[in-house]
Amino acid sequence: MNVFVEPSDALPIVDLEIALPVGSLQDPAGQEGLAQLTGHLMRRGPRGLSQERFEDRLARLGARMSVEVSMRSTRVRATVLRRNLEPLLALLGDVVWHPALRGSDFSKLKRRAEAALTARLDDDQVLGAVCFREALFGEHPYGRTLSGHTDSLARISIQHAKEFYARNIARGAFLVGVSGDVSEAEVHSLVASHFPKVRRSRRNTSDVPATRARRGRHVVIVDKPERTQTQLIIGTLGARTRDRKLFPLLVSNTAFGGTFSGPLMQQVRGVRGWSYGAYSRLLHSTQRDAWYMSTAPAAEYSADCAALQLDLLERWVDGGTKQTELRFAQRYLINSHCFDRDTASKRLEARLDVELLDIPRSYVDKYDQLVARVTRQEANNATRARISDKDLTIVVVATASDVATSFERLPGVKSVEIVPFDRN
Amino acid sequence: MGAPKVLIDRLNRGVRKRNARWTFVRDHAFGDALKLRRLRLGNGLTVLLLVDRSAPTVSYHTWFRVGSRNERPGKTGLAHLFEHLMFSETRNHPHGDFDRLMEGAGAEANAATWTDWTCYYENAPRDALPLLIELEADRMANLVLRVPQVTSEKEVVANERKLRVDDDVEGKALEMLYDNAFRRHPYRWPTIGSMQDIRSFTVRDCQEFYRTYYAPGNATVVIAGDFNEQKALSHVQKHYGGLSASRPAKPPTPAKEPSQRGERVLQLTAPTPTEKLLIGYQAPSFSDPDTPALVIANEVLFGGTSSRLHRLFCVDQEVALSVRGSISPFIDPGLFEMWIFLREGKPKEDALALLDGEIDRLACDGPNPSELDKAINQLELSFLHSMETAGGKAEQIGFYETVASDGAAVFDRLAAYRNVSADDVKRAVSKYLRRSRRTRVEILRKAP
Structure with a gap:
């Protein structure tokens, strides 16, 4: 049965979710943004209710609803006051299985999506993140943006959205998750009354080719005027979800740049005060996803900061992590793990992730043991095997004329490309 | 215990x-x-x-x-x-x-x-x-x-x-x-x-x-x-227990802000792709008895996708990508802040006229019963969400203790929202959301 329940009577609210194993990886080439547009179109409400009446009904129930599309999933989420659970659940089911998918809503949504792309230009962190994935993954589907770009949006019609819905959602597999002030029996009864017969979720094995790193160190400057500060992202490929080296790498990365006390934060911020934040992150998916460091140094020492980070990276990869640092990272990961499950909704998300994203169940059930048993040798071997300090993508959002020369001089840089920030 | x-x-x-x-x-x-x-x-x-x-x-x-x-x-x-x-x-x-x-x-x-x-x-x-x-x-x-x-x-x-x-x-x-x-x-x-x-x-x-x-x-x-x-x-x-009992010197009472008697308009030119309006109306303090009615007004105007201004600006007229409003939760009187994130090429004058029209309508007619219900339900939901974790509860208690002098008053606030009537909202909007009490920042696009 693909219905998951996490009861908790701590508060008189209930969170509900219908999760579908379909995301932006299903966007046809040239129609990037289709999965997200379709999800947002569903969110405009079910057949028989104008958008205005749908929104009114939601608000009067004391409910909120969202549709979140990622690379590999679409999650229709709602939260509601306990006393209004049943009508909200019925409405949620209608949104997913009887959406209006009106042409007039679609036209407005498309204009909104285009306007959002323009508004995004204000956000340097988002500009940096989007450019980083595009530069790192190139033509690979992992390099696509969820929201597409101006050209791809222009190619999407209401018919495409309806076909996408019919093909991937209407008769596709789904999971139901409910957490909060509700019993298992009540959920099963309500789901049976209001939702179609639950279809077993097929494992999400979206067939994407292996990701490949570009050889050498490549700098991309996202050129934006009047930047006194820069957004700097330096990274390469990381690991696959089902990589045996994932947990050793997770521990190693935590020791390097996953905490405030780690060498990355201490050297960049603690000693020099160069950036408000300085962290490294390890992402994983069915193919190798990204590993990256992010900082935000002032323009005048942005290249110095990049050079320092490259030096720290080389020392981490070549010299490895010390035993004391490793133990510290393990303690941190294990002790703070309680915050991944301190609410019913977080516990529910973990269970849905296992089913939806093909995450081994042991990653959730035996997390503490998997972290605790990583040895220093395993951590250092995993770092050397997975993190390249030679093949790197370096993205900096800055005023190019202020930083280009200094970034060209960074050690090992093979190319410097300058792209305008508003190239959408 | x-x-x-x-x-x-x-x-x-x-x-x-x-x-x-x-x-x-x-x-x-x-x-x-x-x-x-x-x-x-x-x-x-x-x-x-x-x-x-x-x-x-x-x-x-x-x-x-x-x-x-x-x-x-x-x-x-x-x-x-x-x-x-x-x-x-x-x-x-x-x-x-x-x-x-x-x-x-x-x-x-x-x-x-x-x-x-x-x-x-x-x-x-x-x-x-x-x-x-x-x-x-x-x-x-x-x-x-x-x-x-x-x-x-x-x-x-x-x-x-x-x-x-x-x-x-x-x-x-x-x-x-x-x-x-x-x-x-x-x-x-x-x-x-x-x-x-x-x-x-x-x-x-x-x-x-x-x-x-x-x-x-x-x-x-x-x-x-x-x-x-x-x-x-x-x-x-x-x-x-070993720390000294010395009480810190009481800081001087901040100067009282005089009542604003005319609209102030400023312009900020920036390298931004779209124009924006930021408007601040002089608003009461967090503990003022008028504040709950203004919070309800904020919900009616800006609270989520069924709110008046979201519908008007973002869906019907499509002049803005998003709108948002909030009241500064300060010990002394602060501001009712309103943001309008305009879409490319949409004139700010039109947006301002739309905003003024809706505020006038709320001041004149007040919210309808359905809007009041929605606002209270949404505030209750937000409140309950803020109480989900130990950290959320501690934050609410600490904030109310420091700003409203009573850490337990957090539940009183929810009760106060439930007691707000349509007339209270009308009164509060008429009193505080007057053009002469506002300061407006127009964010303009710098030519490339």
Whole structure:
């Protein structure tokens, strides 16, 4: 049965979710943004209710609803006051299985999506993140943006959205998750009354080719005027979800740049005060996803900061992590793990992730043991095997004329490309 | 929770130092199932306890009654810089120890500073509570301020300012709004401070600030989550009981802001792809009896996708990508802020006319019963969400204690929303959302 329940009577609210194993990886080439547009179109409400009446009904129930599309999933989420659970659940089911998918809503949504792309230009962190994935993954589907770009949006019609819905959602597999002030029996009864017969979720094995790193160190400057500060992202490929080296790498990365006390934060911020934040992150998916460091140094020492980070990276990869640092990272990961499950909704998300994203169940059930048993040798071997300090993508959002020369001089840089920030 | 008298007698047994003796103040109901207990240590430290065993975690908040309102021109940003310095070395722990010990225990430690307060908090596994108490008590009294740390943190804060203000069009516009909406009150300067002031702070400035504001009598400790009350109080007694009772000098009362008599309009030209409007109406203080009605008005106008202005601006007319409104939760009167993020090529004059039309309509007709219902249900949902974790509960309690002088008043606020009538909303909108009481920042696109 693909219905998951996490009861908790701590508060008189209930969170509900219908999760579908379909995301932006299903966007046809040239129609990037289709999965997200379709999800947002569903969110405009079910057949028989104008958008205005749908929104009114939601608000009067004391409910909120969202549709979140990622690379590999679409999650229709709602939260509601306990006393209004049943009508909200019925409405949620209608949104997913009887959406209006009106042409007039679609036209407005498309204009909104285009306007959002323009508004995004204000956000340097988002500009940096989007450019980083595009530069790192190139033509690979992992390099696509969820929201597409101006050209791809222009190619999407209401018919495409309806076909996408019919093909991937209407008769596709789904999971139901409910957490909060509700019993298992009540959920099963309500789901049976209001939702179609639950279809077993097929494992999400979206067939994407292996990701490949570009050889050498490549700098991309996202050129934006009047930047006194820069957004700097330096990274390469990381690991696959089902990589045996994932947990050793997770521990190693935590020791390097996953905490405030780690060498990355201490050297960049603690000693020099160069950036408000300085962290490294390890992402994983069915193919190798990204590993990256992010900082935000002032323009005048942005290249110095990049050079320092490259030096720290080389020392981490070549010299490895010390035993004391490793133990510290393990303690941190294990002790703070309680915050991944301190609410019913977080516990529910973990269970849905296992089913939806093909995450081994042991990653959730035996997390503490998997972290605790990583040895220093395993951590250092995993770092050397997975993190390249030679093949790197370096993205900096800055005023190019202020930083280009200094970034060209960074050690090992093979190319410097300058792209305008508003190239959408 | 045990009976207070027995508990206090047990804790005070054999304790001679007056500063370390507990006084029970009172218990408050906290919703239907929980109880908020208020105690005071002899040195003036207020402690609020909320035992909630729904998760094996604990949240520890220390709220100081000091924020940017306590600064003066030329020294703006000191409260915020000081928040950073509080993570530095103490007489008992070298630099870096605080973060390392916290993270090793699995605790998330952070802090925030605003106009009226500075809050330090940790969310941690329940077993870490003794460590949290020891480290927080230590830095309340034993902070060591030296040139290298102050210099490095000034640079970090300068970078934070660039991130949040100098290179951020919204941050810059907000700074402009408050600087012009207030002429006399300290709310006019930014909490992060001016770049010039940040650069000029000395170690001596910081030491003086510490002596003035960081003392048990100027703080409230909130502990929420899964913990043993007696053990927690015993640890607090042990680590805070030795701190001096010296009460900080009462800061001068901020100058009262004169009532605004005409609209103020400013323009900010920035390298931004779309124009925006930021409008601030003079609004009442957080504790003012009119505030709940204005909060309902905010919900009707801006609360979610069914709100009047979202529908009008973002769906029907398509002049804006998004709109949002909020009322500054300050001790003294603040601003009702409204943002309109225009779409490319949409004239700001049209947007302003639409906004004025809706405000006039609300002032004239008030919300309909359905809108009132929606607003109250949505506020209840937000309130319940804010109470989901131990950290959320501690934050609400600490905030209400510091800004509204009553940590238990958080539930009263929800009751106050339920008592708001359509006439109350009409009255509040007519009184506060007048053009002559507003300051408007027009954010214009700089030609490439």
